[in-house]
Amino acid sequence: MGIRELQGYASFLMTILFVVALYGYIVYLYRSEKKGEKDYEKFGNIALDDEIDSTPINSSDPISDEKKERNK
């Protein structure tokens, strides 16, 4: 098998792999939201509520919360 044939197979297999991964990701997104594990749509509000002292959508860091309190 020459290098060009090998490249052809590698390209084909990678395409299949990436397509499966992308479709897997679609299924994962919709399934996790349907099960109630995640709510992706709430992240859309990050653009709308973007004041520096507004409450973050995801804030797991107590230090930043503390800073925010101080700045009020």
Add this chain to the structure above:
Amino acid sequence: MQSNAALEYDYSVAKLFTYTAILFGLVGMLLGTLIAAQMAFPELNYLFGQYGTFSRLRPLHTNVVIYGFTVSGVFATFYYSAQRVLKVSMAESKFIMFVGKLQFGLYLIAATGMVVTLLLGITTTKEYAQMEWPLDILIVLIWVLWGVAMFALIGIRREKALYISMWYYIACFLGVAMLYLFNNMEVPTYFASGGIGSMWHSVSMYSGTNDALVQWWWGHNAVAFVFTVPIVAMIYYFLPKESGQAVYSYKLSLLSFWGLMFVYLWAGSHHLLWSTVPDWMQTMGSVFSVVLILPSWGSAINMLLTMKGEWNQLTENPLIKFMVLASTFYMLSTLEGPIQAIKSVNAIAHFTDWIPGHVHDGVLGWVAFMIMAALFHMAPRMFKREIYSRKLIEAQFWIQTTAVVLYFTSMWIAGITQGMMWRAVDEYGNLMYSFIDTVTVLHPYYAIRALAGVLYVTGFVMFAYNMIKTMTSSKVLTEEPQFKSPMA
């Protein structure tokens, strides 16, 4: 902490890049109009000796609008919106502020160097990668500084979730970093020739077909990661913010992102159809270009659906008009590109004026419209003044929309006419037309394109005037507008 020392977003770096976006936009578009006029009226080539010829000014035009106007717009909108979606101010870190300002300083030096060297005819001759190696090194440094500022801001963010715009800005940073390095691998001819050549002129480290492949891997992905990805980042932030409507489907935005990342990198070889690259690679370029419609339209449709139930804003707010039309031109352009990448269509379209026609409905209708709308949105927040004139924006919108339509329609007709004439053979198989026959036929379309350029530049002068008046003499705002930008 005292209340008067309350934390605020710091727009100093965003403002600096806004100024350069306006300046380079004006210069780049004026040059574009001049060279369009030169195509119609060749005597215009002799206005400034060697410095005014088409061949000298064409790379200057493309480089100034891409690396001057668009990249300034990308940096300006990044330094504005990244702070806001991460809920962190640049004023909180002296280090980030220093990096941002240093990046701007070096950018100004590099951009000036680019204009001067290209005007002097110092070029590597690789399209969209004409800058010589000392400038390339400077650009790598600027890009690294941008990355440092970006990830430092992300590092101190309060909003733990990264908004979709940030994903796109990160992709822009990583994509260009990788592509730029690989395509600009070059050796000064002094070393390549064993001391005979020049220290300042370089040749590519690749040769022949490999060089062409790497060049168009870069060339096409410069379109991807400079003209698409950061502009999508802008529309995902500025359209929802200006309209007060959250993005229609956040999940669709994630899907489109990964789709775009996966597909775009493979499409570059469509620039080399019918050339010496392996046939399977040409076919791959075609196939991936067609598949590219899906993620591109995913983002564009998502933006249009964001306006669902709020279409009245299209008549009430000229900035929404700009952004919705930008999204529409993005759809048009990303449908047209794949059509041109189909091998049989490409046999007619390649090397014809249909190609610059396609490029310009993308860059004038999508990229520049989006950048101007974003800068208009930012102005009242950065300068704490309302936009100087709504009437001027409305007039600018219609003048520039007419310009874009004139540009791409004339080039469609010119390109297809050209392609058909080049291929036409008589009953004995002889070519029916010589090259000059096509030039004669195309003259009216070149004249229409030059007119389109004049109209677009007129609109851009109106934009620049409106922005400068907004910065200097418009009504002062007492508080920051939440959604719709105030305008007189």
